Amino acid sequence: MKIIENGVCAAKGFTASGAHCGIRKNKTKNDLALIYSETKASAAAVYTTNLVKGAPLVVTKEHIKDGKAQAVICNSGNANTCNANGIEIAEQMSHLTAKALNIDPKDIVVASTGVIGQPLDIEPIANGIPMLVESLSKDGTRDAAEGIMTTDTVVKEIAVEFEIDGKVCRIGGIAKGSGMIHPNMATMLVFITTDTAISPEMLGKALSGDIKNTFNMVSIDGDTSTNDMVTVLANGMAGNEEIVSEGENFEIFMKALNTVTVHLCRMIAADGEGATKLLECRVKGAESEEIAKTVAKSVICSSLLKSAMFGADANWGRVLCAIGYSGADIDVNKVGVFFRSAKGEIEVCRNGAGVEFSEEKAKEILLEKEIDIDVTLGEGEFEATAWGCDLTYDYVKINGDYRT
Amino acid sequence: MKIIENGVCAAKGFTASGAHCGIRKNKTKNDLALIYSETKASAAAVYTTNLVKGAPLVVTKEHIKDGKAQAVICNSGNANTCNANGIEIAEQMSHLTAKALNIDPKDIVVASTGVIGQPLDIEPIANGIPMLVESLSKDGTRDAAEGIMTTDTVVKEIAVEFEIDGKVCRIGGIAKGSGMIHPNMATMLVFITTDTAISPEMLGKALSGDIKNTFNMVSIDGDTSTNDMVTVLANGMAGNEEIVSEGENFEIFMKALNTVTVHLCRMIAADGEGATKLLECRVKGAESEEIAKTVAKSVICSSLLKSAMFGADANWGRVLCAIGYSGADIDVNKVGVFFRSAKGEIEVCRNGAGVEFSEEKAKEILLEKEIDIDVTLGEGEFEATAWGCDLTYDYVKINGDYRT
Numbered sequence: 139m140k141i142i143e144n145g146v147c148a149a150k151g152f153t154a155s156g157a158h159c160g161i162r163k164n165k166t167k168n169d170l171a172l173i174y175s176e177t178k179a180s181a182a183a184v185y186t187t188n189l190v191k192g193a194p195l196v197v198t199k200e201h202i203k204d205g206k207a208q209a210v211i212c213n214s215g216n217a218n219t220c221n222a223n224g225i226e227i228a229e230q231m232s233h234l235t236a237k238a239l240n241i242d243p244k245d246i247v248v249a250s251t252g253v254i255g256q257p258l259d260i261e262p263i264a265n266g267i268p269m270l271v272e273s274l275s276k277d278g279t280r281d282a283a284e285g286i287m288t289t290d291t292v293v294k295e296i297a298v299e300f301e302i303d304g305k306v307c308r309i310g311g312i313a314k315g316s317g318m319i320h321p322n323m324a325t326m327l328v329f330i331t332t333d334t335a336i337s338p339e340m341l342g343k344a345l346s347g348d349i350k351n352t353f354n355m356v357s358i359d360g361d362t363s364t365n366d367m368v369t370v371l372a373n374g375m376a377g378n379e380e381i382v383s384e385g386e387n388f389e390i391f392m393k394a395l396n397t398v399t400v401h402l403c404r405m406i407a408a409d410g411e412g413a414t415k416l417l418e419c420r421v422k423g424a425e426s427e428e429i430a431k432t433v434a435k436s437v438i439c440s441s442l443l444k445s446a447m448f449g450a451d452a453n454w455g456r457v458l459c460a461i462g463y464s465g466a467d468i469d470v471n472k473v474g475v476f477f478r479s480a481k482g483e484i485e486v487c488r489n490g491a492g493v494e495f496s497e498e499k500a501k502e503i504l505l506e507k508e509i510d511i512d513v514t515l516g517e518g519e520f521e522a523t524a525w526g527c528d529l530t531y532d533y534v535k536i537n538g539d540y541r542t
Numbered sequence: 543m544k545i546i547e548n549g550v551c552a553a554k555g556f557t558a559s560g561a562h563c564g565i566r567k568n569k570t571k572n573d574l575a576l577i578y579s580e581t582k583a584s585a586a587a588v589y590t591t592n593l594v595k596g597a598p599l600v601v602t603k604e605h606i607k608d609g610k611a612q613a614v615i616c617n618s619g620n621a622n623t624c625n626a627n628g629i630e631i632a633e634q635m636s637h638l639t640a641k642a643l644n645i646d647p648k649d650i651v652v653a654s655t656g657v658i659g660q661p662l663d664i665e666p667i668a669n670g671i672p673m674l675v676e677s678l679s680k681d682g683t684r685d686a687a688e689g690i691m692t693t694d695t696v697v698k699e700i701a702v703e704f705e706i707d708g709k710v711c712r713i714g715g716i717a718k719g720s721g722m723i724h725p726n727m728a729t730m731l732v733f734i735t736t737d738t739a740i741s742p743e744m745l746g747k748a749l750s751g752d753i754k755n756t757f758n759m760v761s762i763d764g765d766t767s768t769n770d771m772v773t774v775l776a777n778g779m780a781g782n783e784e785i786v787s788e789g790e791n792f793e794i795f796m797k798a799l800n801t802v803t804v805h806l807c808r809m810i811a812a813d814g815e816g817a818t819k820l821l822e823c824r825v826k827g828a829e830s831e832e833i834a835k836t837v838a839k840s841v842i843c844s845s846l847l848k849s850a851m852f853g854a855d856a857n858w859g860r861v862l863c864a865i866g867y868s869g870a871d872i873d874v875n876k877v878g879v880f881f882r883s884a885k886g887e888i889e890v891c892r893n894g895a896g897v898e899f900s901e902e903k904a905k906e907i908l909l910e911k912e913i914d915i916d917v918t919l920g921e922g923e924f925e926a927t928a929w930g931c932d933l934t935y936d937y938v939k940i941n942g943d944y945r946t
Contacts, residue, residue, distance in 0.1 A: 492624060
């Protein structure tokens with residue numbers, strides 16, 4: 139498997155585009171994105187578990203219940219959620235896109251991200267769609283990735299190439315996500331395309347299996363959004379024999395998908411609102427996978443630890459504290475903690491108590507942009523990884539006046 | 543019932559003192575506190591549910607299992623937790639205090655608060671205890687309250703006077719708590735004294751009944767501390783007939799206790815690390831008390847909402863979002879939201895969707911120091927209140943370099 143360029147356009151038959159259509163006041167920011175497959179594709183999606191669900195999710199769920207889709211339309215700047223006519227607007231977006239592409243409205247995945255609770259005006263979108271269809275191209279992944287960004291500061295895309303049955307397959311994705319991120323069985327906005335031939339059923343299985351260890355292990359701020367969604371379109375143009383069951387080919391596909399999703403998870407966490415550091419917590423030696431995940435996520439979610447990481451303070455007591463209240467049944471007297479980065483590794487806690495360490499060395503390690511927090515539980519063979527970011531002044535700034 | 547002065551010294555027979563003994567480097571900050579009852583008192587306590595438990599909690603639990611205690615010794619500046627000899631140090635603190643007071647070491651409640659994972663030197667405490675015993679007085683509540691503060695910016699104390707069987711009783715308390723606050727079946731450090739005659743059993747019942755609706759409904763940052771503890775000492779010197787069962791007198795006592803605890807909860811939330819505002823979320827119309835509590839606490843814990851409140855931004859969509867991911871089974875289409883403060887009240891959401899409101903008026907309301915977020919669920923008769931604070935630059939600042 140190798141990393142390649144071109145995000146959602148890397149796979150055969152996929153084109154994309156993005157533009158500013160007028161939802162946002164800032165004209166330099168794209169606010170509409172389109173992804174299109176030449177042929178109808180297998181489609182799978184997972185959605186937020188928030189009881190308050192964005193109208194586009196409701197519409198998309200209905201559209202892809204036949205396991206098929208051909209295009210994705212997504213706006214940023216307004217979540218089209220908790221307003222009176224959200225469903226109607228999401229349906230209009232689908233119809234306008236389908237009409238301009240000359241395909242069935244039921245084959246449209248529709249998504250929105252931005253402020254909750256404000257009416258979404260269809261007019262700029264109606265004007266923007268023909269423009270987007272016109273500009274669809276193999277180079278459009280970046281424009282599309284920009285079109286779905288809100289408070290994101292970097293474009294998030296990746297693609298990989300791999301072989302199934304001697305056929306070259308590709309899988310690529312774009313993502314947005316910076317705040318209100320604490321996915322639960324679903325996640326931020328992520329659009330993945332692949333030319334692998336795979337049945338809708340196996341695609342759904344691959345996606346829901348993958349997100350448990352990827353997007354559901356990311357937290358920026360503990361807030362599970364109303365509009366989280368991950369979708370995959372697989373148009374089969376790589377020409378491999380369709381994957382219709384588990385087995386070697388499915389494993390290869392899962393591995394490629396995982397490479398894409400882990401990369402996007404890390405990019406999302408590193409670009410968390412106001413973040414200056416990517417935090418990766420790896421828990422090893424757990425009695426079960428569930429315990430490993432619970433502990434890893436608790437550490438990543440601690441506001442106190444996140445603030446300490448911002449300050450490059452090796453305050454490992456906060457790691458222990460977060461493990462202790464995680465709800466996982468562990469023996470705290472067996473816990474070990476290491477901090478690691480490009481500058482080296484330092485042990486700070488063994489058997490639940492502090493060990494002598496050089497504060498200077500710890501500072502040097504923690505001043506890096508990517509910090510690993512390794513936790514050993516000493517009780518079994520299971521492990522898990524969670525991703526998050528530090529808590530900074532800028533998180534507060536961004537969210538103190540996001541809407542106004 | 544009336545509010546009176548003098549915190550933990552308000553009740554008959556109780557004296558207190560506080561001083562700087564040398565645990566902290568900053569000599570202007572008290573770091574040791576003592577509370578003493580002339581006679582042995584009924585004692586009850588609740589503790590953190592964090593699996594990592596401070597050594598003092600383990601020792602205190604052992605000491606008061608006979609339902610009796612006579613004094614409280616508490617240091618700040620070091621949590622005496624996750625270090626090699628914590629239990630030994632906590633026992634030494636008890637013995638030194640008992641010796642200086644000429645009472646049984648088993649009648650000492652011992653507590654610590656501060657950094658986790660650093661050895662606690664007994665020497666400054668050993669030197670400080672005789673000094674504290676010497677300076678015990680009826681005016682000592684403020685010195686003691688200062689002795690237990692960490693990042694707290696205001697002293698937290700309250701007392702009330704009430705009658706049982708024609709006898710005047712008093713109940714008063716001091717508290718500390720600013721960060722790492724998200725109690726769960728227990729709470730921050732709170733010491734309450736009363737001269738009401740009440741059996742240890744009924745005192746325990748009163749305390750554990752009360753905290754479910756008070757301290758367990760406070761969250762500053764979602765982090766459940768390792769050293770949370772609330773204790774009540776009741777020395778019976780008011781002369782009322784001892785409360786040994788439920789009934790009218792127990793109800794009177796519960797009401798007085800609740801007045802004290804709610805006041806301390808509000809003070810703790812308002813003085814959350816870096817906080818500029820007290821947030822009170824009242825959920826009404828819930829199908830069960832459990833649902834009301836779950837919803838209220840989810841709203842209060844949302845980092846996004848907390849940041850919006852700091853920015854005085856009426857971003858009610860974040861309230862809906864937090865209700866939606868709370869885990870409570872509610873119908874989002876029935877939800878209503880109001881913001882209220884000394885400047886008035888404004889309806890921002892009805893039946894799960896936004897209503898037109900004056901942004902100017904909303905700003906005026908949200909610029910106040912105490913904000914009520916009223917949520918109506920429209921499904922039943924149950925209600926709950928939770929307390930929290932806004933998320934500010936200063937929270938990050940305080941916790942980015944707390945230890946160093």
